[in-house]
Amino acid sequence: MNLEWIKNANTKKIGKQIEYFEEISSTHIYAKTIAIEENVDGKIILAEMQTNGIGTKGRQWYTGKNKNIAMTIILKPKCKIDQLEGLTIAIAKSMQQAIQELYQVHLEIKEPNDLMLNGKKICGILTEINTMSGKIHYLLISLGFNVNEDCFSKETQMLATSLKKEFAKVFQREEIIKKFIEILEKEIER
Numbered sequence: 724m725n726l727e728w729i730k731n732a733n734t735k736k737i738g739k740q741i742e743y744f745e746e747i748s749s750t751h752i753y754a755k756t757i758a759i760e761e762n763v764d765g766k767i768i769l770a771e772m773q774t775n776g777i778g779t780k781g782r783q784w785y786t787g788k789n790k791n792i793a794m795t796i797i798l799k800p801k802c803k804i805d806q807l808e809g810l811t812i813a814i815a816k817s818m819q820q821a822i823q824e825l826y827q828v829h830l831e832i833k834e835p836n837d838l839m840l841n842g843k844k845i846c847g848i849l850t851e852i853n854t855m856s857g858k859i860h861y862l863l864i865s866l867g868f869n870v871n872e873d874c875f876s877k878e879t880q881m882l883a884t885s886l887k888k889e890f891a892k893v894f895q896r897e898e899i900i901k902k903f904i905e906i907l908e909k910e911i912e913r
Contacts, residue, residue, distance in 0.1 A: 724771065725897050732901045734908045736765030737796060744770040746788075751849060751865040754795040758853065758861040764799040767904075773867075791885070792868040792896050796904070798911070799861050804854055807862070811836050811850050813910050814864055818846060821902040826894070828886070838868075843884035845869050864907075870896050 724743065732738050740763070747753055750768040752775075757763055772788040800807065815832045822828050830846070831839040838846035849865040869885035871893050886894045 724769065726769075728897045729767070729769075729900050729904075733905050734765075737798075737904045737908045738765065738767050738900075740766040742766065742768050744768075746770065746772045746774060748775040749773055750793055750795040751851070751863060754797050754863050754865070755851070755853075758797050758863060763797045763861075766797045767900075768795045768797070769793070769900075787872045787874060790869075790871040790873075790887075792866060792870055792900060794900065795863055795865040796907075797861060797863060800859055800911075802859070804852060804857065804859060807852060807859075810862075811848055814848050814850065814866075814907060815846075817907040817910050818848075818866070818868070818903050820906050821899060822886075825898060825902055826886070828890075840884055840886075840889055844882055845884050845886070866903075868899065870894050870899060 726741050726743055729738050729741060744750075747770045750770050750773065754768045770793045773793045812832065812834065815836065815838055818838055819830045819832060822830050828840070833839050833844075836848040836850075837844050838848075846866065846868040849863075851863040851865075853860040853862075869883060871887040872885035873887055875883055875888075
């Protein structure tokens with residue numbers, strides 16, 4: 724994965740710092756352990772493979788090695804918690820726009836936190852806000868996106884898909900991450 728290419732995204736803070744792992748239990752869990760540190764606002768935790776990726780409702784998110792996007796963005800917004808209402812949908816719309824602009828492929832948003840392609844799940848979003856006394860300490864945005872996955876279990880092959888599975892070609896993960904964070908940062912600043 725070309726991290727420098729991602730760091731060169733047209734953003735002010737998201738993606739300027741990236742911590743990269745060949746393998747990790749979960750980018751989300753790791754991000755929680757460092758989110759209270761100074762100077763992590765906009766930091767991306769990126770992994771080639773997760774062994775215990777977290778989905779919604781406590782489900783596991785599978786990440787095939789070197790094929791997909793498994794990432795968590797740590798943000799420290801200076802706003803009130805009620806200003807973050809609708810955030811997960813804004814994140815989904817940012818990824819939807821990125822894929823549309825890059826590949827002219829339309830992803831459907833399945834509220835509150837999934838993106839679908841041809842009726843199958845291609846991306847899951849997990850957001851977590853840590854607060855104390857009404858003040859936001861940090862916000863975690865975790866994303867699992869099936870980009871080049873071609874091996875689905877019997878349980879998931881009818882429910883999940885990837886860009887590669889649908890279009891029979893390899894897609895550049897860095898290109899997707901870069902476009903997504905550029906759109907997301909503009910969306911969050913509004």
